[in-house]
Amino acid sequence: MTDVTIRSLNKTFGALEIIPDFNLNVPDGSFTVLVGPSGCGKSTLLRMIAGLEQPTRGSIAIGGTDVTYEEPSKRGISMVFQSYALFPHMTVGQNIDFGMRIAKVPKAEREKKVAYAAGVLKLENLLDRKPSALSGGQRQRVAIGRSIVRDPKVFL
Structure with a gap:
């Protein structure tokens, strides 16, 4: 694993600010839990870290490299979705x-x-x-x- 650094991350949908000026450093090898009520932006934050959504502004670095606008496949991230996303026809x-x-x-x-x-x-x-x-x-x-x-x- 490697460190994740988020600086001044912001996400808006139209006039609605979902994530206002969020900062976080997750050191290499650590375990971090995001908690909050439904709709507060936890999943949106994870999707931005994974590259599945773009922030309105701010930066995301993985291992010291800015990946804010990097393709998801080039970030070295694996994400488990709440719905599991399993293929039903496969074992x-x-x-x-x-x-x-x-x-x-x-x-x-x-x-x-x-x-x-x-x-x-x-x-x-x-x-x-x-x-x-x-x-x-x-x-x-x-x-x-x-x-x-x-x-x-x-x-x-």
């Missing part, structure tokens, strides 16, 4: 493997990473199941597994 193992397969990671390396993630997340016995056969917590762990096998610099 747990295929869902975890999907991004690596698209990135053309060699099969042996993919299998090793899927097995590791499944072990850490206690999914070993579920690898052949489809998401519809899983509980909400199990689906969340599959989504986390799909993210961690990418070895991201930052995990959201």
Whole structure:
């Protein structure tokens, strides 16, 4: 993992200011939790860090490099969405493997990473199941597994 620095970040939608002048430094290796009421901008902030939304002004740096206007794929970030975003026609193992397969990671390396993630997340016995056969917590762990096998610099 690596540090994330946010300086004077602002997000507006029309005349509505969602995130006013936000500053944050998350040191390398630390764990930070954002809390607040529904609609206060937590998801919008995460989407800006991931590059899925642009701030109105301010900057986002990852590992000391300004990534404010960098493409999401070049930020080294992995994000788990609240809805899990799992492919219903794929098994747990295929869902975890999907991004690596698209990135053309060699099969042996993919299998090793899927097995590791499944072990850490206690999914070993579920690898052949489809998401519809899983509980909400199990689906969340599959989504986390799909993210961690990418070895991201930052995990959201």
